Amino acid sequence: MASTSTSLTLPVLPLDDEVVLPGMVVPLDLNDADVRAAVEAAQAAARSQPGKPRVLLVPRIDGTYASTGVLGTVEQVGRLADGDPGALIRGRDRVRIGAGTTGPGAALWVEGLRVDDSAPDPLPGQVADLVKEYKALATAWLRKRGAWQVVDRVQAIDDVSALADNSGYSPFLTTEQKVELLETADPVVRLKLATQQLRDHLAEQDVAETIAKDVQEGVDKQQREFLLRRQLEAVRKELRELNGEAEGEESDDYRARVEAADLPEKVREAALKEVDKLERSSDQSPEGSWIRTWLDTVLELPWNERTEDAYDIQGAQAVLDAEHAGLEDVKERITEYLAVRKRRSDRGLGVVGGRRGGAVLALVGPPGVGKTSLGESVAHAMGRKFVRVALGGVRDEAEIRGHRRTYVGALPGRIVRAIKEAGSMNPVVLLDEIDKVGSDFRGDPAAALLEVLDPAQNHTFRDHYLEVELDLSDVVFLATANVLEAIPEALLDRMELVRLDGYTEDEKVVIARDHLLPRQLERAGLDKDEVVIDESALRKLAGEYTREAGVRTLERSIARLLRKVAAQHELGERKLPFTVTDGELRALIGRPHHVPESAQDPAERRTAVPGVATGLAVTGAGGDVLFVEASLADPETGAAGLTLTGQLGDVMKESAQIALSFLRSRGAELELPVGDLKDRGVHIHFPAGAVPKDGPSAGITMTTALASLLSGRLVRTDVAMTGEVSLTGRVLPIGGVKQKLLAAHRAGVTTVIIPKRNEPDLDDVPAEVLEKLDVHAVTDVRQVLDLALSPATNGAQPEVPVAA
Numbered sequence: 001m002a003s004t005s006t007s008l009t010l011p012v013l014p015l016d017d018e019v020v021l022p023g024m025v026v027p028l029d030l031n032d033a034d035v036r037a038a039v040e041a042a043q044a045a046a047r048s049q050p051g052k053p054r055v056l057l058v059p060r061i062d063g064t065y066a067s068t069g070v071l072g073t074v075e076q077v078g079r080l081a082d083g084d085p086g087a088l089i090r091g092r093d094r095v096r097i098g099a100g101t102t103g104p105g106a107a108l109w110v111e112g113l114r115v116d117d118s119a120p121d122p123l124p125g126q127v128a129d130l131v132k133e134y135k136a137l138a139t140a141w142l143r144k145r146g147a148w149q150v151v152d153r154v155q156a157i158d159d160v161s162a163l164a165d166n167s168g169y170s171p172f173l174t175t176e177q178k179v180e181l182l183e184t185a186d187p188v189v190r191l192k193l194a195t196q197q198l199r200d201h202l203a204e205q206d207v208a209e210t211i212a213k214d215v216q217e218g219v220d221k222q223q224r225e226f227l228l229r230r231q232l233e234a235v236r237k238e239l240r241e242l243n244g245e246a247e248g249e250e251s252d253d254y255r256a257r258v259e260a261a262d263l264p265e266k267v268r269e270a271a272l273k274e275v276d277k278l279e280r281s282s283d284q285s286p287e288g289s290w291i292r293t294w295l296d297t298v299l300e301l302p303w304n305e306r307t308e309d310a311y312d313i314q315g316a317q318a319v320l321d322a323e324h325a326g327l328e329d330v331k332e333r334i335t336e337y338l339a340v341r342k343r344r345s346d347r348g349l350g351v352v353g354g355r356r357g358g359a360v361l362a363l364v365g366p367p368g369v370g371k372t373s374l375g376e377s378v379a380h381a382m383g384r385k386f387v388r389v390a391l392g393g394v395r396d397e398a399e400i401r402g403h404r405r406t407y408v409g410a411l412p413g414r415i416v417r418a419i420k421e422a423g424s425m426n427p428v429v430l431l432d433e434i435d436k437v438g439s440d441f442r443g444d445p446a447a448a449l450l451e452v453l454d455p456a457q458n459h460t461f462r463d464h465y466l467e468v469e470l471d472l473s474d475v476v477f478l479a480t481a482n483v484l485e486a487i488p489e490a491l492l493d494r495m496e497l498v499r500l501d502g503y504t505e506d507e508k509v510v511i512a513r514d515h516l517l518p519r520q521l522e523r524a525g526l527d528k529d530e531v532v533i534d535e536s537a538l539r540k541l542a543g544e545y546t547r548e549a550g551v552r553t554l555e556r557s558i559a560r561l562l563r564k565v566a567a568q569h570e571l572g573e574r575k576l577p578f579t580v581t582d583g584e585l586r587a588l589i590g591r592p593h594h595v596p597e598s599a600q601d602p603a604e605r606r607t608a609v610p611g612v613a614t615g616l617a618v619t620g621a622g623g624d625v626l627f628v629e630a631s632l633a634d635p636e637t638g639a640a641g642l643t644l645t646g647q648l649g650d651v652m653k654e655s656a657q658i659a660l661s662f663l664r665s666r667g668a669e670l671e672l673p674v675g676d677l678k679d680r681g682v683h684i685h686f687p688a689g690a691v692p693k694d695g696p697s698a699g700i701t702m703t704t705a706l707a708s709l710l711s712g713r714l715v716r717t718d719v720a721m722t723g724e725v726s727l728t729g730r731v732l733p734i735g736g737v738k739q740k741l742l743a744a745h746r747a748g749v750t751t752v753i754i755p756k757r758n759e760p761d762l763d764d765v766p767a768e769v770l771e772k773l774d775v776h777a778v779t780d781v782r783q784v785l786d787l788a789l790s791p792a793t794n795g796a797q798p799e800v801p802v803a804a
């Protein structure tokens with residue numbers, strides 16, 4: 001090969017549908033006019049110069065010449081195998097074609113530039129691998145064709161450039177592909193290209209061969225599938241051995257697992273169909289992994305698992321009593337429910353269904369009153385598995401019913417997951433916080449829940465992901481909610497409500513002593529005789545360290561107290577046994593957080609200024625006291641009209657309007673200076689502005705606050721009230737009496753005003769609370785003002801506060 005570029009002038013020998021690369025020797029037909037003209041011109045030129053006649057072999061595609069040709073020497077002229085006149089030409093150097101020129105004979109003459117296409121010396125390291133690969137591929141291909149002699153020749157080629165040009169002989173390359181090889185001067189790049197071409201061809205050939213073989217053999221499909229599966233098994237086994245997995249760990253053998261599993265017929269059919277699909281898909285394909293996840297889910301579900309219901313009603317009642325103090329009516333209600341259920345199932349009858357059918361017990365009440373733990377007790381009492389499904393914040397229907405499998409990352413819904421977790425088809429499932437289920441563009445989870453809870457439909461529940469029917473008819477569903485109003489109407493229809501309104505202080509003390517304390521002692525690693533929290537301390541914890549309807553914070557306080565004692569003991573600062581009394585609390589866990597208003601310094605009480613009244617309300621956290629503040633705007637600078645703040649709902653806002661209108665129309669009768677209301681702006685505010693509030697039951701409280709403001713008379717600190725007010729001053733009934741009275745009692749209020757028509761509700765209020773409260777049932781707002789406002793002559797008349 002030339003190592004320098006030199007210019008030369010040569011007759012062109014055009015090649016149609018053929019390419020000659022350097023190193024190749026080809027016979028050419030001299031009957032072809034172009035070939036003859038070129039060879040004759042070369043021979044003529046050779047007469048005046050030494051060496052063999054030289055031509056320029058240039059491929060021509062659709063009449064267009066390639067940019068590079070090959071210098072060829074005419075080795076011999078004579079007869080070809082078929083007897084035609086021919087010339088034997090050897091390709092030598094790459095020549096870049098330049099301008100056309102003239103010369104002897106009919107041939108086209110051009111000027112050309114020899115191209116340096118020699119390999120670099122020394123060769124870069126990776127070229128050796130490339131050479132090996134090319135030789136291996138070429139050998140494979142040649143052997144396939146039975147061209148054994150050529151194998152040795154190819155193996156013997158050491159020069160990288162020559163090796164790449166050897167591809168010029170490959171019959172499977174198109175003219176274009178060969179021209180590309182010709183035009184690629186860099187030998188390493190060319191060898192890469194040649195290797196790639198060879199590789200592609202071999203791969204194509206493999207596929208084609210397989211197809212051809214299949215068609216040819218025409219093996220019965222089933223038989224072939226059988227064979228393939230056996231092979232697959234063998235390969236998998238080998239893989240497992242390679243990865244060091246033990247024999248028998250047939251994690252992947254879904255067919256066997258499906259066949260061995262105890263599945264309902266329809267489910268088995270669906271699962272086997274998926275196994276078929278899985279076996280057809282490749283191991284790495286995403287579809288394969290989806291199918292495996294699905295099969296795992298199906299195989300993990302307890303299709304035919306059921307726990308035996310082994311309970312008698314007395315036993316169940318005993319369990320409920322043992323695990324929960326108090327709550328007599330709730331436990332009674334649950335016992336009735338269990339009794340009916342048991343009788344019906346003993347007689348082979350289904351669950352009572354339909355609207356208001358009571359198929360589902362809903363436990364409604366503030367946090368920490370034991371709704372969840374009662375649900376657990378129901379499961380204990382029936383001898384069933386228990387699972388809790390948290391529904392708070394669920395807005396997507398797919399959370400309940402699953403995503404369709406076409407969805408990336410699809411999962412079954414929570415109901416299916418709950419059954420899986422329970423491991424039986426008849427667990428007790430607690431739908432926790434069913435009032436916190438929302439709905440938006442992603443569908444309505446409540447509608448899906450409805451299907452779950454409906455005995456007429458739930459024996460064929462269909463999860464979008466699972467796609468096979470699941471029988472939920474044996475599941476005992478319970479629900480919990482904080483506020484009744486927030487439960488979607490349609491769901492409410494299916495439920496039997498059981499209310500838990502909260503505990504009195506006495507009840508809390510009993511719960512703490514019998515349940516919370518023993519549990520927390522165990523958690524703190526203390527013996528029950530090592531630390532005793534006496535009743536005075538428990539009472540103070542319930543009354544002054546916590547203010548809640550339930551006992552959750554109380555339980556936390558006890559835990560904190562015990563941790564403190566345990567730590568002190570470990571540090572050698574305290575000897576055990578130790579009895580905690582109320583006097584010790586402060587040193588152990590700091591000051592109480594809730595001091596009753598009446599126990600505050602009079603000047604610091606909320607109601608120490610006119611215009612503030614104490615109301616009673618029910619929130620998601622149970623009953624609570626809330627304060628209403630009113631002020632008048634400065635006649636000069638303040639805005640006129642009514643301003644309301646504290647996140648009030650519409651009903652509450654209207655209720656404020658009514659209170660104001662009532663005072664404007666009837667205030668004079670009550671000897672209030674209502675003139676002020678005419679031309680001065682009024683502002684009513686409910687502190688704790690972050691908590692949304694609504695409902696009409698603060699009507700009399702707002703009226704009282706305004707009346708106090710106008711008259712300058714203080715509202716009595718020990719009085720709290722609830723009741724709707726009408727335009728004529730009538731006091732109308734409200735809800736939540738029990739929760740409100742419990743809250744009043746907790747807050748240390750002693751006098752409570754309620755609407756007369758709510759008097760029957762007092763039956764629900766624990767006697768110990770009623771004993772401590774002076775409850776007034778009233779019909780008219782004038783009675784409220786008489787009871788709530790302090791006498792005008794209460795020391796110096798305080799100033800009416802003025803809002804800027």
Ligand SMILES: Nc1ncnc2c1ncn2[C@@H]1O[C@H](COP(=O)(O)OP(=O)(O)OP(=O)(O)O)[C@@H](O)[C@H]1O
Nearest residue numbers: 323324325366367368369370371372373511515551
């Ligand atoms: N009457 C009771 N007897 C014994 N323990 C009780 C009683 N009421 C509540 N508890 C205990 O109080 C704790 C809080 O109760 P639980 O978690 O069941 O409240 P909840 O009403 O479900 O609250 P949430 O609505 O926040 O879920 C539990 O440890 C529970 O065992």
